[in-house]
Amino acid sequence: MEQGTLSSTILNKGDQSEGHLTKTIEEQTSKIPSVFYLAVAGGAIVLSLGLFATQEKKSIANFVGLWGPTLLLLGLYNKVVKLEGSDRYSRPELH
Secondary structure, X not given: OOOOOHHHHOOOHHHHOOOHHHHHHHHHHOOOOHHHHHHHHXXXXXXXXXXXXXXXXXXXXXXXXXXXXXXXXXXXXXXHHHHHXXXXXXXXXXX
């Protein structure tokens, strides 16, 4: 394996930065407080438990129950984007 310089392995800034649409979506979703995702995920879990206890078709309860982890992951992604930025070029100290 040929050894090259570090600069030869780093891509240009334009090659890795996020697109305009991604930045726009992240700007809008960053306005949503993190506690919103936690509250909605908790509500989905409670709703799933209620459906499981009262419905004959447990598949509906399972479907709603899957919303909880999904919403928590979206909240986690939102939090990371708020703290770190979506790509390395969105953080001023790395330019």
